[in-house]
Amino acid sequence: MSLTTCNVHFSQQSNKVVYLSSPLLKKLKLSGKKSVRLKLGNEVINAEIKQLNRPGNHLYLSAGIRQLIKVPKSGNVYVLNSGENEVQLGPLVGILSDNGIRSESNPFGGRTEFIKQIIRTGEHKAYLFGFTPNDINWQQETINGYFLDPQGGWYRKIVPLPDVVYNRLPNRKAETSASINALRERFVRRKIPIFNWSFFNKADVYKLLDNDPEALDHLPESVSGPSMEKIKEMLETHQFLYFKPTAGSLGIGIYRLTYHPKRGYFARYRKGSQNVLLRFGTFSGLIRMLQAKHGISLTHYVVQQGIRLVEIDNCPIDFRFHMHKNGKNEWVPAGIGAKKAGRGSVTTHVKSGGSLMTPEQALKTTFGDESDAVLEKAKQTAIKLSEAIERNYPHRLGELGLDLGIDKDGEIWMFEANAKPGRSIFKHPALRSEGRASVSYIFEHCMYLSNFQGQGGNG
Numbered sequence: 001m002s003l004t005t006c007n008v009h010f011s012q013q014s015n016k017v018v019y020l021s022s023p024l025l026k027k028l029k030l031s032g033k034k035s036v037r038l039k040l041g042n043e044v045i046n047a048e049i050k051q052l053n054r055p056g057n058h059l060y061l062s063a064g065i066r067q068l069i070k071v072p073k074s075g076n077v078y079v080l081n082s083g084e085n086e087v088q089l090g091p092l093v094g095i096l097s098d099n100g101i102r103s104e105s106n107p108f109g110g111r112t113e114f115i116k117q118i119i120r121t122g123e124h125k126a127y128l129f130g131f132t133p134n135d136i137n138w139q140q141e142t143i144n145g146y147f148l149d150p151q152g153g154w155y156r157k158i159v160p161l162p163d164v165v166y167n168r169l170p171n172r173k174a175e176t177s178a179s180i181n182a183l184r185e186r187f188v189r190r191k192i193p194i195f196n197w198s199f200f201n202k203a204d205v206y207k208l209l210d211n212d213p214e215a216l217d218h219l220p221e222s223v224s225g226p227s228m229e230k231i232k233e234m235l236e237t238h239q240f241l242y243f244k245p246t247a248g249s250l251g252i253g254i255y256r257l258t259y260h261p262k263r264g265y266f267a268r269y270r271k272g273s274q275n276v277l278l279r280f281g282t283f284s285g286l287i288r289m290l291q292a293k294h295g296i297s298l299t300h301y302v303v304q305q306g307i308r309l310v311e312i313d314n315c316p317i318d319f320r321f322h323m324h325k326n327g328k329n330e331w332v333p334a335g336i337g338a339k340k341a342g343r344g345s346v347t348t349h350v351k352s353g354g355s356l357m358t359p360e361q362a363l364k365t366t367f368g369d370e371s372d373a374v375l376e377k378a379k380q381t382a383i384k385l386s387e388a389i390e391r392n393y394p395h396r397l398g399e400l401g402l403d404l405g406i407d408k409d410g411e412i413w414m415f416e417a418n419a420k421p422g423r424s425i426f427k428h429p430a431l432r433s434e435g436r437a438s439v440s441y442i443f444e445h446c447m448y449l450s451n452f453q454g455q456g457g458n459g
């Protein structure tokens with residue numbers, strides 16, 4: 001296997017000949033050969049080859065060839081000698097997303113800018129495009145992809161099925177539909193890697209890790225669909241609990257439940273733009289309130305041991321670890337944001353008054369000189385947790401957003417793992433370069449998954 005870049009030119013001949021400059025011919029071990037198997041995504045054709053006496057790595061594709069293999073554009077791209085007499089252009093990388101409202105100029109809604117960033121990172125190296133479920137033609141095995149022009153506008157090109165799919169479908173509900181399930185299975189059946197598979201539910205993640213001692217060390221005690229007796233028992237053991245909807249996000253529907261033997265039961269939650277604190281003399285009073293508000297949907301809740309987080313000015317702080325798999329298939333913490341809860345708020349979400357800071361700022365108050373060591377320990381734990389989730393999960397994972405807490409003793413706890421993590425931490429001025437690194441990891445991991453690797457790593 002050898003990986004190099006070449007400059008692809010489009011020529012107007014209608015024949016099916018590929019011209020290669022002599023240095024490229026040599027690098028791809030095609031000297032003296034008459035024909036080659038040329039691949040792009042899942043498309044393969046046989047083409048006659050001819051040598052061109054020109055320095056540098058150049059490849060000329062005639063109109064006849066282009067029509068067959070659907071190379072989207074001229075210019076620099078990776079080329080891989082992927083077997084005896086076989087050459088692959090690309091990789092061809094598809095980014096799967098959608099927009100509630102169909103719109104040609106804004107095909108991916110709020111994700112459009114992020115998808116543009118990924119495509120730009122791979123510019124002059126690979127063929128990256130965005131697409132929605134409706135753009136796939138399974139009969140022809142093609143996709144009508146959205147490519148980015150140098151001015152930042154979209155243009156459409158029909159290309160073969162890609163070498164790898166990065167899944168950023170935005171909608172939790174749509175993702176569990178039969179049609180999206182079938183779509184993912186169709187990629188898998190064709191051996192096209194797709195990551196990540198879907199959103200996670202909190203209860204699913206806790207269950208996944210239930211037999212993984214390494215991860216269990218860092219999970220607060222959690223029970224899905226708890227009975228009322230269980231909640232009471234856990235309140236007596238831990239004095240405070242988090243009660244969360246299993247498919248929730250953004251802190252919506254979360255309660256912080258506390259028990260004081262003398263003063264009774266307390267429930268804290270967010271209502272609109274207000275923080276509410278209710279007191280109940282009896283446990284059944286507390287439960288009646290929850291049942292009146294949620295009824296049967298309480299079965300889709302998890303109850304979790306509360307963790308006494310590090311604080312600044314009495315406001316708890318937790319951390320988002322944005323994890324990626326890199327070009328060597330290893331987990332790396334690409335960016336870490338610290339989130340301080342708004343005063344009186346149950347969660348640290350910015351929408352409920354929380355604020356974002358760097359992990360260094362957040363840890364200094366509590367740990368002083370020990371901060372670096374605590375942060376390093378948290379990073380190692382985040383890697384271990386990502387590996388644990390991956391080894392217990394039946395589908396492919398390449399990115400995770402871990403919500404971690406650090407308690408006053410410096411112990412690390414995981415509250416939640418997100419398989420489609422948001423990117424708001426990267427808006428912090430101090431985390432912009434981490435944001436760019438995160439996008440690079442996505443591209444590097446696509447290179448890895450599509451086997452575009454030379455003998456000594458990426459060319």
Ligand SMILES: Nc1ncnc2c1ncn2[C@@H]1O[C@H](COP(=O)(O)OP(=O)(O)O)[C@@H](O)[C@H]1O
Pocket residue numbers: 220241242244248249250251252254304305306307308309317318346347348349403405415416
């Ligand atoms: N067991 C817990 N102990 C202490 N704080 C918690 C606990 N669970 C959640 N939190 C706080 O609430 C926030 C939101 O919880 P999380 O599980 O991430 O739900 P969501 O999906 O709504 O983001 C966390 O980031 C953390 O600040």
Ligand SMILES: [Mg+2]
Pocket residue numbers: 250403416
């Ligand atoms: Mg969260």
